[in-house]
Amino acid sequence: MDPTRLDRELMAAHEAGDKAALTRLYRRAGDAMLAQGDIDAGCFFMTQAYIFALDCGAAAAPEIRQILIQHGREE
Secondary structure, three states: OOHHHHHHHHHHHHHHOOHHHHHHHHHHHHHHHHHOOOHHHHHHHHHHHHHHHHHHOOOOHHHHHHHHHHOOOOO
């Protein structure tokens, strides 16, 4: 994951109001952080992904929620 590229993509998606893209981008960042063992950062990004997934009705919302539950962020 290239943090500079991700940041640019996130900013563009925020500016465009593209909630589906924000869901995917934050999920990608969350997956990368979790894979590196940074649970707090991973769950931060996953929480953002979950919020945007709920807001736009993305099918990924339940899966993202399960990831948060697995890491003790929601019961």
